Amino acid sequence: MRSKLIYLFGGFLIFLTIVISLNMLGDLVKKADEKEGEVAEEELIGGQKDEYGCLVAAGYSWCEEKEKCLRLWEEGCNRTTTLLAELNDGTSETFSSLTGINFDWRGGESGKQLKEISGFSKTAFAVTSDMDYEIDHFFQTSGFVVDRYNLLDKTLTAKGYQKEDVVCLVSSKKTDKDNPLATGKRNPYDFIVKCGELEKEL
Numbered sequence: 001m002r003s004k005l006i007y008l009f010g011g012f013l014i015f016l017t018i019v020i021s022l023n024m025l026g027d028l029v030k031k032a033d034e035k036e037g038e039v040a041e042e043e044l045i046g047g048q049k050d051e052y053g054c055l056v057a058a059g060y061s062w063c064e065e066k067e068k069c070l071r072l073w074e075e076g077c078n079r080t081t082t083l084l085a086e087l088n089d090g091t092s093e094t095f096s097s098l099t100g101i102n103f104d105w106r107g108g109e110s111g112k113q114l115k116e117i118s119g120f121s122k123t124a125f126a127v128t129s130d131m132d133y134e135i136d137h138f139f140q141t142s143g144f145v146v147d148r149y150n151l152l153d154k155t156l157t158a159k160g161y162q163k164e165d166v167v168c169l170v171s172s173k174k175t176d177k178d179n180p181l182a183t184g185k186r187n188p189y190d191f192i193v194k195c196g197e198l199e200k201e202l
Contacts, residue, residue: 050062052069053069054069055069058071059071059073061077063077063078064077065077065078072085072098072120073085073097073098078197079166079197080119080120080166080195080196080197081098081120083142083166083168083195084098084120084121084122084193084195085098086142087122087138087193090134090137090138090141090142091124091131091134091135091138092129092134093124093127093129093131093134093191094124095122095123095124095193096122096123096124096125097122098120098121098122099120099121099122099123100118100119100120101118101119101120101121101194102116102117102118102119103116103117103119103121103169103194103196104116104117105117105150105160105167105169105196105198106147106149106150106160107149107198115198115199117167117194117196117197117198118196119194119195119196119197120194120195120196121192121193121194121195122192122193123190123191123192123193124190124191125175125179125181125188125190126175126179126181126182126185126188126189126190127175127188127189127190127191128185128186128187128188128189131172131189131191132172135170135191135193136159139161139168139170142163143163144161144162144163144166144168145161145162145163146159146160146161147160147161147162147167150167150169158170158171158172159171165197165198166195166196166197166198167195167196167197167198168193168194168195169193169194169195170191170192170193170194171191171192171194172189172190172191172192173189173190173192174187174188174189174190175188175189175190
């Protein structure tokens with residue numbers, strides 16, 4: 001009886017050892033497959049890296065402020081691009097990728113001084129929802145105030161927002177009837193949001 005128990009216990013130990021070994025082998029194979037997949041993906045997108053090791057072909061660039069590689073339209077690097085990256089989550093519409101842009105901003109004590117701001121813009125095309133309200137809510141809950149010098153008339157709808165030295169200009173225009181996104185929509189509008197930073201006075 002005792003020898004039977006020894007054989008059973010020995011058999012159990014051998015079985016347990018085999019199971020553990022197979023699990024460890026499975027983990028090793030899985031890790032190897034994941035690594036191979038990463039390498040294959042890198043090769044697929046061209047694998048071009050900049051001097052910081054950022055995958056340029058996948059849209060990554062180096063952000064000095066955050067000290068890492070990122071996609072500007074997903075996360076943002078400085079205050080301006082971060083704000084514009086959050087625009088999709090803060091409204092019900094999908095905005096386009098970031099585009100570098102220069103735009104005019106009225107400043108000074110009288111609001112007559114025109115400054116050219118270098119920054120970025122995003123556009124939501126063929127919108128039929130109440131986007132004026134949504135964008136206004138987004139900026140005001142982000143700590144921006146409406147700038148009274150950067151309000152344009154009904155012919156050219158635009159509204160300015162400012163928070164410290166970050167300024168944004170929101171404008172809208174009727175969607176081009178040839179835009180496929182406008183098909184089947186009633187009175188669609190494009191909403192353009194431009195943001196940049198004022199240069200500090202010396």
